[in-house]
Amino acid sequence: MVEVAIPESLRFRDDEPADEPAVTLDAFFEQPDAVSVRIEGGDDVRRLGPVLAQVKLVEVDFPRFRDGRGYSSARILREMGYKGELKAVGDVLVDQLLFMRRCGFDSFAPNQPIDPTVAKRALEEYDFVYQQAADGRIPVWKLRHG
Amino acid sequence: MYRYDTYDQAVVDTRVDEFRDQVARRIAGSLSEDQFKPLRLKNGLYLQLHAYMLRVAVPYGTMNAKQMRTLAHIARTYDRGYGHFTTRQNMQFNWIKLEQAPDILALLATVQMHAIQTSGESIRNISADQFAGAAADEVCDPRAWAELIRQFTTFHPEFSYLPRKFKIGLTASDNDRAAIKLHDVGLQVRKAEDGTMGFRVFVGGGMGRTPFVATLVRDFLPAHQICTYLEAILRVWNRHGRRDNIHKQRIKILVHDLGGEEFSRQVEAEFEQMLPLGDDMPLAEYDRIAAYFTPPAFEQGLDDTLDLSDPRFAAWVNRNVSAHKQPGYAIATISLKPVGGIPGDISADQMEVIADLAEKYSFDDIRPTHVQNVVLPHVRKADLYAVWQALDAAGMGADNVDLLGDIIACPGLDYCSLANARSIPVAQKLSERFADPARQLDIGELKLKISGCINACGHHHAGHIGILGVDKKGTENFQLLLGGSGAEDASLGKIVGPGFTEDGVVDAIERAVEKYRAVREPGERFLDTYRRIGVEPFKEAIYG
Numbered sequence: 244m245v246e247v248a249i250p251e252s253l254r255f256r257d258d259e260p261a262d263e264p265a266v267t268l269d270a271f272f273e274q275p276d277a278v279s280v281r282i283e284g285g286d287d288v289r290r291l292g293p294v295l296a297q298v299k300l301v302e303v304d305f306p307r308f309r310d311g312r313g314y315s316s317a318r319i320l321r322e323m324g325y326k327g328e329l330k331a332v333g334d335v336l337v338d339q340l341l342f343m344r345r346c347g348f349d350s351f352a353p354n355q356p357i358d359p360t361v362a363k364r365a366l367e368e369y370d371f372v373y374q375q376a377a378d379g380r381i382p383v384w385k386l387r388h389g
Numbered sequence: 390m391y392r393y394d395t396y397d398q399a400v401v402d403t404r405v406d407e408f409r410d411q412v413a414r415r416i417a418g419s420l421s422e423d424q425f426k427p428l429r430l431k432n433g434l435y436l437q438l439h440a441y442m443l444r445v446a447v448p449y450g451t452m453n454a455k456q457m458r459t460l461a462h463i464a465r466t467y468d469r470g471y472g473h474f475t476t477r478q479n480m481q482f483n484w485i486k487l488e489q490a491p492d493i494l495a496l497l498a499t500v501q502m503h504a505i506q507t508s509g510e511s512i513r514n515i516s517a518d519q520f521a522g523a524a525a526d527e528v529c530d531p532r533a534w535a536e537l538i539r540q541f542t543t544f545h546p547e548f549s550y551l552p553r554k555f556k557i558g559l560t561a562s563d564n565d566r567a568a569i570k571l572h573d574v575g576l577q578v579r580k581a582e583d584g585t586m587g588f589r590v591f592v593g594g595g596m597g598r599t600p601f602v603a604t605l606v607r608d609f610l611p612a613h614q615i616c617t618y619l620e621a622i623l624r625v626w627n628r629h630g631r632r633d634n635i636h637k638q639r640i641k642i643l644v645h646d647l648g649g650e651e652f653s654r655q656v657e658a659e660f661e662q663m664l665p666l667g668d669d670m671p672l673a674e675y676d677r678i679a680a681y682f683t684p685p686a687f688e689q690g691l692d693d694t695l696d697l698s699d700p701r702f703a704a705w706v707n708r709n710v711s712a713h714k715q716p717g718y719a720i721a722t723i724s725l726k727p728v729g730g731i732p733g734d735i736s737a738d739q740m741e742v743i744a745d746l747a748e749k750y751s752f753d754d755i756r757p758t759h760v761q762n763v764v765l766p767h768v769r770k771a772d773l774y775a776v777w778q779a780l781d782a783a784g785m786g787a788d789n790v791d792l793l794g795d796i797i798a799c800p801g802l803d804y805c806s807l808a809n810a811r812s813i814p815v816a817q818k819l820s821e822r823f824a825d826p827a828r829q830l831d832i833g834e835l836k837l838k839i840s841g842c843i844n845a846c847g848h849h850h851a852g853h854i855g856i857l858g859v860d861k862k863g864t865e866n867f868q869l870l871l872g873g874s875g876a877e878d879a880s881l882g883k884i885v886g887p888g889f890t891e892d893g894v895v896d897a898i899e900r901a902v903e904k905y906r907a908v909r910e911p912g913e914r915f916l917d918t919y920r921r922i923g924v925e926p927f928k929e930a931i932y933g
Contacts, residue, residue: 284632287628308424308550309427309510309550310550310632311510311547311548311549311550311551311552311627312627312628312632314546314547314548314549314550314627315547315624315627315628316628318546318547322662322663322666336424338411338420338424338428339550341546342544342546342547342549342550343546345546346546346547358419361414364410365407368403368406368407369400369403369407369544370399370403371396371399371400372544372546373400373540373541373543373544373545374541374545374546374616374668375666375667375668376546376547383396383397383400383540384540384670384671384674386396387394387396387674387677388671388673388674388677
């Protein structure tokens with residue numbers, strides 16, 4: 244089965260966090276030395292494509308947990324090759340953690356604290372997945388056919 | 390039919406454990422109802438007027454006898470002895486207790502069934518041609534693709550919190566029995582001259598309060614790219630679809646607002662970006678699945694003649710039996726529309742009768758239809774009489790397929806918390822008014838569809854005659870629509886004029902039908918006459 248250690252910080256990476264506060268996408272392009280950017284629902288993350296190398300932190304806002312635009316933003320960033328921190332911020336709940344991890348989020352700043360025991364269960368529960376995504380898990384169809 | 394391997398079984402079993410934990414957290418109070426609601430909906434559990442309703446998936450409308458018997462057992466043990474086939478080929482139980490739902494899901498998992506994504510803002514259970522694998526007019530059995538898409542869309546991490554629900558309809562025939570153009574995505578499997586398979590892709594159809602017939606976005610998508618193409622469609626919608634007004638969040642609104650051409654352009658651009666990611670399954674996976682859908686071992690050289698000396702049997706054959714691609718075999722449609730009955734309702738005993746018949750006479754294959762009937766797809770012609778006798782004895786001998794009595798109706802205000810009006814009593818009254826089989830036969834094909842609110846679960850937009858129940862200052866009122874079709878000639882019905890009371894709408898339909906009988910030309914169906922002469926003569930007949 245899958246084993247997942249749940250860091251207290253809900254940050255699933257070892258590098259040093261960026262210490263600059265994230266700015267809006269428009270502000271990011273006005274500040275040549277900015278490294279942290281915040282993506283709101285309607286923002287087009289593809290705009291970051293040409294400057295991805297300078298980005299260390301992308302925060303993606305979830306105003307309501309049912310607003311799923313952030314999942315696409317995350318996957319697009321990872322598809323474009325973004326390797327930096329990808330943080331889900333806002334109405335982030337334990338029952339959405341697995342999908343968020345699968346879409347490439349590797350850190351979380353939920354409005355309400357998440358119970359690490361429940362989080363561990365949610366992230367470990369499924370041994371198999373049907374799709375490849377940004378988390379590198381091998382989909383069932385690949386297991387079937389090698 | 391498809392059978393789970395250890396991976397599929399593990400996924401469904403895990404889902405049961407996960408939901409059991411979520412229900413426990415809800416009961417303990419650590420999950421709020423607001424947080425729990427999308428989770429339970431994605432396990433098919435609605436809170437209705439009187440109780441929880443559980444919607445069990447029948448993926449692409451195919452199941453076997455063992456599964457049907459399990460549904461019968463659930464009906465007896467956890468419900469009131471019956472179930473209800475929906476317009477998406479699923480089965481609903483209307484009297485479920487929340488704390489028992491995990492046990493029911495566990496029971497379903499033992500027969501390779503589930504309730505995953507039968508509700509909520511997710512990619513729903515795929516519906517498909519109920520004659521798949523039996524119809525003479527299909528290019529292949531589309532269910533292997535349906536199963537591949539089922540797996541791909543199950544717990545898709547990017548598309549589990551969509552703006553609204555997302556429904557896929559699938560056929561492999563030019564004769565559309567699955568209403569694909571009234572789906573968010575309609576897929577038609579096609580074969581190129583060199584034998585390669587592809588999909589004709591329609592997007593943005595749907596009913597509800599803003600009905601649209603879907604737009605063609607691709608005439609021939611290489612079949613093995615279907616997963617990426619669906620992702621591209623879903624991603625364009627997930628990113629750019631509205632999220633500010635629940636009534637304007639379906640993909641059809643985005644397609645309409647952008648226009649088909651611009652929407653297509655965006656999808657194709659996204660598709661280009663995504664194709665190199667390799668999200669599509671290899672053809673070996675399609676082949677693995679397709680092996681479960683090879684034709685059953687039909688007997689060769691069977692006699693194609695039928696003894697029709699029993700007139701009641703002959704009448705049933707005339708309406709309920711369709712041509713099969715294999716000589717000596719037939720497709721039998723079991724009508725769940727007895728006179729005065731509730732469309733789609735079926736008792737546990739009746740489920741078991743169908744299970745027995747399927748095992749004995751139809752290669753263990755059972756197909757609920759979007760018209761809320763059940764098909765036995767592969768019956769030897771020589772066995773049809775025995776099948777009919779057993780059905781007739783169990784109250785399922787109605788010989789009215791595609792006739793006026795073959796009504797679609799949503800559960801309506803008798804059950805549903807969204808409804809404005811009761812659909813079932815109208816269906817029952819119409820069924821009784823037109824009970825005479827000779828009269829129905831004379832009227833000919835007439836698709837009558839009833840919804841108890843504008844969400845249109847009863848497909849009223851697609852009815853040759855549609856009824857929409859509304860709330861008019863606290864009383865139930867019924868609007869009448871004419872001219873819809875869910876078939877390959879898809880069209881949306883138009884409201885004729887002011888609404889009616891429950892009895893009034895039955896009278897109005899009778900006047901419309903009599904008008905048709907008076908002016909029809911030889912061979913014309915009600916819909917054809919309507920399309921030829923327009924609404925005015927009917928208006929006159931109805932309102933005088």
